[in-house]
Amino acid sequence: MVVKSGSKSKSVEAQEPLFVPNANDASSATQDERLYNEILDAILDHRLSPGIKLKEDELADIFSVSRTVVRRALLRLCHDRIVDIQPNRGATIIQPDVSKAREILRARRLIERELVKEAMQFATPSALDNLRVCVEGERDQVRKHHVGSGLRLSGDFHVQLAQLSQNTTLIGYLKELVPQTSLIIAMYQTPHHTLCSHQEHFDLIDVIQSGDVEAAQSMMEQHLDNIEAKLDLGNERTAGDLYAAFAHVK
Amino acid sequence: MVVKSGSKSKSVEAQEPLFVPNANDASSATQDERLYNEILDAILDHRLSPGIKLKEDELADIFSVSRTVVRRALLRLCHDRIVDIQPNRGATIIQPDVSKAREILRARRLIERELVKEAMQFATPSALDNLRVCVEGERDQVRKHHVGSGLRLSGDFHVQLAQLSQNTTLIGYLKELVPQTSLIIAMYQTPHHTLCSHQEHFDLIDVIQSGDVEAAQSMMEQHLDNIEAKLDLGNERTAGDLYAAFAHVK
DNA sequence: GTACTATGCATTGTATACATTTCTTGCGCT
DNA sequence: AGCGCAAGAAATGTATACAATGCATAGTAC
Missing domain, CATH: 1.10.10.10 (Winged helix-like DNA-binding domain superfamily/Winged helix DNA-binding domain)
Structure with a gap:
């Protein structure tokens, strides 16, 4: 009907x-x-x-x-x-509240820290170049002011990096966490701010190429910390909160 | 029809x-x-x-x-x-192959290590006593030779412990990993061996009660290592592998 | 005797009709 | 005027019918 x-x-x-994001699943x-x-x-x-x-x-x-x-x-x-x-x-x-948002980013730190380590075992120069192309696309979309697409490709970078690890279990979890993060950004972003900086992505690839596992893990953790820091997780938001929407009215 | x-x-x-395992989800x-x-x-x-x-x-x-x-x-x-x-x-x-089995247990170590830490923030004496009751039920089922039920309650212990943490994201992942582990045990168990020892569960609760986070995390990791060690992950299994089933025939 | 093909059966994919529940709105009562 | 209630509308839950796909078996050609 x-x-x-x-x-x-x-x-x-x-x-x-x-x-095309993930064609991993059955069906x-x-x-x-x-x-x-x-x-x-x-x-x-x-x-x-x-x-x-x-x-x-x-x-x-x-x-x-x-x-x-x-x-x-x-x-x-x-x-x-x-x-x-x-x-x-x-x-x-979903509308993640502040504690849920923090929880999701904490989970990402835990999981992506491990994924970086495992990915580095398979990070050939050509694979890393592919990643760089991915980040370049992200940068270009942002420059063209296609913020939405840029954000999507930004998430894609994390997934593609993860996929080097071939750890399908953890990759699966990350594929859930990335869209959740996108929703968190939608709820708690501060105005006029590119959130997941592509420069940090470039830097991360370089450190991975250097082969220093500890440094790469730290940088990934720092990168996710930065994302969280740029959000306004100080006070609750609700999408349907009319009081917040009309806060300027006396 | x-x-x-x-x-x-x-x-x-x-x-x-x-x-009743998890009544967490919607619907x-x-x-x-x-x-x-x-x-x-x-x-x-x-x-x-x-x-x-x-x-x-x-x-x-x-x-x-x-x-x-x-x-x-x-x-x-x-x-x-x-x-x-x-x-x-x-x-x-599913029929996890050997590398998948190792991957799943590796994911459990990563996630449960974190979950133990977070759970300890909420581990009141009464909560830990509830856990002990859970393990006692597990032990009794095994004594009564209800191996299947014992195994189920054993997984339940891990989930209940995790639930103290209130980290629904990681708890959700663990709730997937526990049945997967059960299938791995079904495929790769060595004969006549209680796999997830309830004594280790009791010990783990005691260490948690002591408040030593590092020790508890190590013990959890060791516990999961033990589970993996008791499995025969040396050679592949396939449920329909007739050659394996009739290996004793010359 | 072997390999290929076609036909029928078994099983899953999709659409739709009906049952049930919830939400909305308007009426009547206090 | 405000509250409660009830009837209708709208949306979801479930069952079933039909379509499409895959699998097995039997038959035929070489």
């Missing part, structure tokens, strides 16, 4: 996917994979914000599939802790 | 759940939660082994639900990396 069509679908479908041949990636991309690009309700009928209409497919995609996003599904009340994009 | 009924369903439904009110937990329990009890095909019709018949519900449960298990879903070919329980 088609609710509304036309107007909304264009803006989503016209978007050209700059990068890549099925339709829900596409939906899953589309929604994930929209989150990484900050086209979808924390707290947004994802109605099954609307998504089914936009992507011209049945609710069955939509539900599969939403369930996967739920397991990634990117959307929250409440029984009989549907799916909404 | 009901394929076969009666004979098989009894053995599963008669099983009294000794413990706990829906039916697929029950299926998910039943299958998970069966895996933790070693009533379901690596490589087993999970046919949708059969499960739907056994639990008297539609395939819709079964598919939801299977998808969740797939995301937990406990079953493997291939498009158009259905779901089978």
Whole structure:
């Protein structure tokens, strides 16, 4: 049962996917994979914000599939802790509170510290050059003021670096943590600030190439610390908080 | 469409759940939660082994639900990396190879080392007494030669300890790793050997109570090392490997 | 006798119809 | 005017029908 069509679908479908994130999972041949990636991309690009309700009928209409497919995609996003599904009340994009945000970044430090170490065992010069190309793309998007795309590629750098390690378990966890981080940035970013600096990414690649494991691990940890430091985790935010939105009114 | 009924369903439904594992997720009110937990329990009890095909019709018949519900449960298990879903070919329980097994145990060392530290901030004497009760139940099951139940409670100890930390991110990862470990044990266990010694669990609780964080972390790591050491990770196993099964024949 | 192919069966993928629950809104009561 | 309640609308949960895919077996050609 088609609710509304036309107007909304264009803006989503016209978007050209700059990068296909993770085609790792099973069922890549099925339709829900596409939906899953589309929604994930929209989150990484900050086209979808924390707290947004994802109605099954609307998504089914936009992507011209049945609710069955939509539900599969939403369930996967739920397991990634990117959307929250409440029984009989549907799916909404998560809104991490401050302590949750800190927890997620702490988990990233733990996991990426290990991943850097394991990745360095497989970091050939050509693999590192590929990484550099990835960061260059990120830098160019930011220069072109495509902030959303830049942010997505920034997350991509972390995943691609991780993938050198071939540790699919930890890579899987990181693939959940990166979109979560993107939502945290959306909620707690301070204005006019490039958050995940590409220069730090370049530096990180150089240190990895030097072969100093300890230094690389420290730099990764420092890099994630910097991301956290640039956020305003001092006071709570809520997407639907009208009081915060209209705080300037006396 | 009901394929076969009666004979098989009894053995599963008669099983009294000794413990309800994780009611953490959303959609706990829906039916697929029950299926998910039943299958998970069966895996933790070693009533379901690596490589087993999970046919949708059969499960739907056994639990008297539609395939819709079964598919939801299977998808969740797939995301937990406990079953493997291939498009158009259905779901089978994973068969971790040796390197995957080592990877999973390495991930556990990393994550549980951190979880112990964070849990110790909340480890009140009464919380630790609850843990002791849990281990006692484990010990009693083993004494009664209910090896499967003992193993399940053993995994439960690790999860309950983790839950003191209140770090839901890492707890979530551990909840995936514990059933995976159970499958690894099923594949690579050496005969006549209690694998996850409850005595080590008691000792671990004592060290936690002492307040020495470093010692507790080391002991947890050592405990997981011991589990790995008791496994035969020397040579590959395959559930369907006839050559291995009939190795004694000249 | 072997290899290739075609047909039928088994199983999964998708769409849709119906049941159930929740949310909204308007009415009536105090 | 404010509160509570009830009926309708909207959204989700579940079951089932049909389509598409994969697998096995039997048949045929070489």
